[in-house]
Amino acid sequence: xxxxxxxxxxxxxxxxxxxxxxxxxxxxxxxxxxxxxxxxxxxxxxxxxxxxxxxxxxxxxxxxxxxxxxxxxxxxxxxxxxxxxxxxxxxxxxxxxxxxxxxxxxxxxxxxxxxxxxxxxxxxxxxxxxxxxxxxxxxxxxxxxxxxxxxxxxxxxxxxxxxxxxxxxxxxxxxxxxxxxxxxxxxxxxxxxxxxxxxxxxxxxxxxxxxxxxxxxxxxxxxxxxxxxxxxxxxxxxxxxxxxxxxxxxxxxxxxxxxxxxxxxxxxxxxxxxxxxxx
Amino acid sequence: xxxxxxxxxxxxxxxxxxxxxxxxxxxxxxxxxxxxxxxxxxxxxxxxxxxxxxxxxxxxxxxxxxxxxxxxxxxxxxxxxxxxxxxxxxxxxxxxxxxxxxxxxxxxxxxxxxxxxxxxxxxxxxxxxxxxxxxxxxxxxxxxxxxxxxxxxxxxxxxxxxxxxxxxxxxxxxxxxxxxxxxxxxxxxxxxx
Numbered sequence: 411x412x413x414x415x416x417x418x419x420x421x422x423x424x425x426x427x428x429x430x431x432x433x434x435x436x437x438x439x440x441x442x443x444x445x446x447x448x449x450x451x452x453x454x455x456x457x458x459x460x461x462x463x464x465x466x467x468x469x470x471x472x473x474x475x476x477x478x479x480x481x482x483x484x485x486x487x488x489x490x491x492x493x494x495x496x497x498x499x500x501x502x503x504x505x506x507x508x509x510x511x512x513x514x515x516x517x518x519x520x521x522x523x524x525x526x527x528x529x530x531x532x533x534x535x536x537x538x539x540x541x542x543x544x545x546x547x548x549x550x551x552x553x554x555x556x557x558x559x560x561x562x563x564x565x566x567x568x569x570x571x572x573x574x575x576x577x578x579x580x581x582x583x584x585x586x587x588x589x590x591x592x593x594x595x596x597x598x599x600x601x602x603x604x605x606x607x608x609x610x611x612x613x614x615x616x617x618x619x620x621x622x623x624x625x626x627x628x629x630x631x632x633x634x635x636x637x638x639x640x641x642x643x644x645x646x647x648x649x650x651x652x653x654x655x656x657x658x659x660x661x662x663x664x665x666x667x668x669x670x671x672x673x674x675x676x677x678x679x680x681x682x683x684x685x686x687x688x689x
Numbered sequence: 690x691x692x693x694x695x696x697x698x699x700x701x702x703x704x705x706x707x708x709x710x711x712x713x714x715x716x717x718x719x720x721x722x723x724x725x726x727x728x729x730x731x732x733x734x735x736x737x738x739x740x741x742x743x744x745x746x747x748x749x750x751x752x753x754x755x756x757x758x759x760x761x762x763x764x765x766x767x768x769x770x771x772x773x774x775x776x777x778x779x780x781x782x783x784x785x786x787x788x789x790x791x792x793x794x795x796x797x798x799x800x801x802x803x804x805x806x807x808x809x810x811x812x813x814x815x816x817x818x819x820x821x822x823x824x825x826x827x828x829x830x831x832x833x834x835x836x837x838x839x840x841x842x843x844x845x846x847x848x849x850x851x852x853x854x855x856x857x858x859x860x861x862x863x864x865x866x867x868x869x870x871x872x873x874x875x876x877x878x879x880x881x882x
Contacts, residue, residue: 464820477818589794592815651870
């Protein structure tokens with residue numbers, strides 16, 4: 411057994427909180443720059459220029475790209491041959507606490523959904539635990555803003571709704587969201603599994619680079635087709651009209667029940683943040 | 690597009706002169722408030738008690754900033770989604786609020802109050818909190834400090850960029866901007882995907 415201390419996990423989570431919130435990943439930046447080149451509508455182009463200027467300031471000044479520094483969503487892949495000395499959940503939460511405090515990040519979590527008192531340190535994190543072979547721990551942090559989270563949808567389609575039903579639902583979700591989630595957006599789609607797994611898949615889809623298509627050519631083609639259809643809606647950056655409504659559509663799938671076709675759409679804004687560290 | 694300079698206080702007459710699609714630069718004093726602060730303000734109004742800020746001819750910015758680092762006036766400070774304030778905005782507009790800065794759709798009740806009293810809904814670019822923070826020269830908490838990021842702050846702004854999304858006559862850039870783009874692309878055949 412390889413030992414990894416709770417302290418190492420805390421340190422990694424803290425680093426990830428500060429870094430992801432201040433520095434967008436290269437794939438998002440190059441896609442936004444590419445969209446600016448392709449955009450034909452003057453106001454849309456100008457907004458994309460401001461968006462680029464914003465992430466450049468954030469990079470240079472180590473400042474949060476967006477004031478909604480999100481709910482801390484943490485995806486752990488824990489090797490079966492790792493022994494963690496200490497409580498792994500506490501270690502992650504401590505990393506969030508330290509990262510959000512020392513990084514001057516916004517504390518955006520309330521303790522109870524109805525009584526709504528801020529926890530003051532952005533904990534608890536929303537953690538997914540996966541057991542995998544090996545002796546390492548992979549930690550992915552994805553701070554998730556709620557302007558876009560609130561525009562996400564899930565539906566239990568009938569198998570007879572088929573491919574067309576999935577396309578219609580994804581397009582309708584983007585149409586319903588309109589200007590609210592800060593377009594240009596990244597669209598995470600989860601198809602299959604159970605009610606909860608479809609939602610999980612749609613969130614996990616947002617962790618994939620916007621430049622990487624689904625490994626299955628059938629779904630890779632569907633991603634491209636949906637992206638074209640979304641960018642023909644005309645919503646545009648910030649909803650003021652234009653071509654650039656979405657930067658990418660990422661689809662993840664799972665086997666499902668003979669009676670079901672669950673589909674979830676998790677929408678993210680142009681400030682799509684995620685980073686991985688391996689211990 | 691030329692920018693229209695706006696200096697607070699922002700009167701209903703000022704508001705009625707603006708049209709959706711106008712690009713503006715706002716200077717002067719504006720207040721921050723989002724969900725929790727709006728709820729408290731409206732509870733005070735329902736009880737007939739005085740508000741901690743004077744809403745007459747004022748502009749509210751829907752924002753919850755990140756904490757300021759040493760030497761900064763404010764942390765990142767871009768707009769939050771406005772529809773969550775729809776339940777409260779008509780009451781505040783009736784109290785003299787003339788401008789709101791946010792992003793995203795508003796409902797009919799808000800637009801109707803804007804028409805009746807003379808108010809404007811501005812959009813700032815969502816997700817540009819680092820950039821927009823540079824136009825905020827001073828920030829101080831004036832109410833509800835216990836709410837943290839959601840406290841009401843008095844901001845001094847200079848040339849804060851905002852686009853009129855919905856004007857006091859009900860003109861709506863989300864509808865007209867998109868329609869104009871689609872009409873243009875259809876004409877030039879660029880929409881054939």
